Amino acid sequence: MTAWMVRAGSAGEREQWALDNGYTGAGYGDVDSLADCVTREDVTRKVSLGIPNSSSGAVKNFAAQLWALKDRMEIGDLVVMPLKRTSEVAIGSIDSEYTYLDDPDPQRRHVRRVTWKVTDLARSRIKQDLLYSLGAFSTVCQIQRNDAEYRLRACISGGADPGARVGSSKPMLVPTPSTPTVRMDDPELVEPPVDVSRYAADSIASRLIEAFSGHKMEGLIADILRSAGYVCTEHGEGTDDGIDIVAGKGILGLEPPRLIVQVKSQASPVDSPTVSQLHGSLAIHGADQGLLVAWGGLTRQARKLLESQRFAIRVWDADEVVAQLQEHYGSLPARVRRELPLKQIWTLADEAG
Template sequence: MPLKTTKQIAFGRVTGGYQYRSGETEADRRHVLSVDWQRIDLPRAAVKQDLLFTLGSAMSIFAPSKNNAIARLEHLLTHGTDPGNAALSGTTAKIASVSPASDTAAQTDVDEPELAADIEEVALDQITARIAEEFAGHDLATLVTAILTAEGFQCTMAPPGPDGGIDITAGRGPLGLDSPRLLAQVKSGSQIGAPIVTQLHGVMTTHGAEQGLLVAWGGLTKPARDALKNQHLRVRVWEAGDVVDAVLRTYDRLPEEIRTQVPLRRVWMLSDAGL
């Protein structure tokens, strides 16, 4: 289930049969199934574009049948990564060979959510995938530095390698010494845990930084989120969606090299209300 509020994906397994709750006041909550939600924080950035296209366009309950979707969803639930369609082509063939005779009626009931795609969501997913491809590893710090520079900061970026917990030092003014002084940590890999949050707090105190920016492309674990609950006035977190929003916000002011790596074109269209 793609979560619109957090831009993450939740995974659950149905644990009971259909129930009708006649006492429920809201009509659309009377038809229920029991679900064990096993994970509710998988970053969209962990899912490849073709599978995101299917998940993001679903309008109802459906059985995904394309691009090895079932096997890939199982892998995402267990390992947090999407192996992709090609990597599981042999797995799909094996599953098909041992499955019972196909149920024609069941197959014809499968939804085709690809026909009802959310164009805006698909576009954002494509941009996210492009940024992940072009700015992996330390290159993500290069992109964040360019964004902060476009926002009026004077930035110093640490070179690749051990950085002591500081990837970017930024400040206002001609020398970058005016307030607010900001330290940024940039992580382009999987979800980061509470120790990274603790490290950021430590270097902010040591260097007298007033603000901190934690770029967590792969998202945060629950302990990490808990460690940040009381830091809203000092620390901001940019997950993948926030980085994409920042790129869109500053795109016209980013260096030409970055705009070449992520070529974008603005398109205007009627909203749903105007159709």
Template sequence: MSIWLVRAGSSGEYESKFLDDNRIYLTWKGFKKNVIKLKSPEALREALGTERPDAKDGAVINWASQIWAFGHKMKVGDWVALPSRKKASIHFGKIKGDYEFLPEGPNPYYHARSMDWFAQDIPRSNFDQDILYSFGAFMTICRISRNDAENRIKKMSKNDWKSTFTAPQTGVDALDAVEDSGNLDIERFAKDQIAKFLTARYSGHGMARLVEAILKSKGFMTYRSPEGPDKGVDLLAGPGALGFESPKICVQVKTGDTPVDRPTLDQLIGAMQNFGAESGLLVSWSGFKRSVDRELPSQFFRVRLWDQDALIEELLESYEKLDDEIKAELPFKRIWAIASSDS
């Protein structure tokens, strides 16, 4: 059994279709040739060169290696890891069918394999850092194999997606986990590093303190519930000098290692009514199940959801305005990097 990394677009634009259709697609826009009928990598490179005559040789070789893997190397029974670009989670599925050529499309859905998505929304924070490096390879399709990744991920699937790996990892070994692409999604890597740091420093009720600091930086007065039973609310927040202005917000912060389901959202909505709040903020470090995502349109004007990625983005955006005590606990540094793309 091999495990393949497959991405659903540079910004996750195809993710819902992959999951809803129980398929993975090869989403090279405009590439409308039956990959199975291209009998060699050289024939595939020639076809790609004809399609995109202005492309550099290195780019064509890179594209061809990924397309060839989708059509010829993937096997029924192999697993696929689909990192979400919408939340800090990873979906896992098993390939059920051979390569399909779909000439009617529509573009870019000309190439597909049927899937059984047996595990969705597994939090990224469940995985060891070297495995996260592999998930951060800056390619649309590649095999995940180094550092015994296949066996370790399979063991995690049998252990409620908790890591069973205890050997220490060095920076060199972890970096070596990136497949032969030689590229790494630096932004994703940075978020994973920040997430590990925040998990260690702000576990449990400490995460509510961090969310409170972000809200204060945005001009809210806050009340934070003491540790223990919180009657469905961890924070209350309101703008203005005394916190009496609108919107009045109820906040729940969940730091467990499983995604939050619909009942937790319902609990927050009930707390909003009990406390006379107009709006709600539900923060879940391990993300949300699709049952919660489906409620987003109906709750758009009342509730906001922050998963791990959203919380980190809010933290970085507010960093300069955080109070000195919190800022001293967060050794962050702004850097710039060149954006990369494989297609």
């Protein structure tokens, strides 16, 4: 058994369909059914016919990915789908051989059946080396290094990545943008490059939680809000009223929108009672809105409860905290920038489908 990463569109356009219907698969909708293909060369010919204007390198790359979906994946293998729309990860088990669907959407035709075991695993619960493997710019690729399969199965059963076992068969790899951790076992296929922006966000998140765990996270969130024009009062340690920060506009911080902020920096997901407590605090203290910082994401029940309070409470998960940090970095206090030194770069944009 092994593990595979399969994306669901550059913007996550097939994600919900895949989760709702129990599928995983690639796009390449202009390529006909691969059911009669018995070799990778057969797949290559179909790709050449379906995408005639592609370069020879692109044809080989697409064919290798479709051949993996068609022939190399086995029933029982794990499949991981990084979710674009929620910045979470879904993990499932492959249940069928390759199937070609007669679907009106051409991007939903080359598939395999999957039983999704976990659909909302927060990225913050996965260690950085394994996250790096999930950042490859490829629609389909095998994840092999750093004891990946064992760790993903542990995420299914325990909800968190335990890290690689000592003496695991695949060597540990220190992730850098120039060191791929995924491969297709194909001598003609260049290992897929990494999504640099995703890698950067995960790296920042890893450093951030090391430097600002516990009550220090409350101070960081207050600094971000101050950079956005709020006057903040931090409640500090020792309080147990579900309020960590009170913020408002104006010179005294009394003008709307007036916020109550609760900060949860632990890796475990925030539960629905915490959401209910924050919602109750809004009315008690006359606040306009609530902000829940949930570094480890939300339980399914908490997410469902928040759907009914979408105009009262906003959630910042680890990805959103990183995004807010990047947006306001230049105006953050020098002490924050010393503890979390960042450098902005520009790079060519590319997207995996």
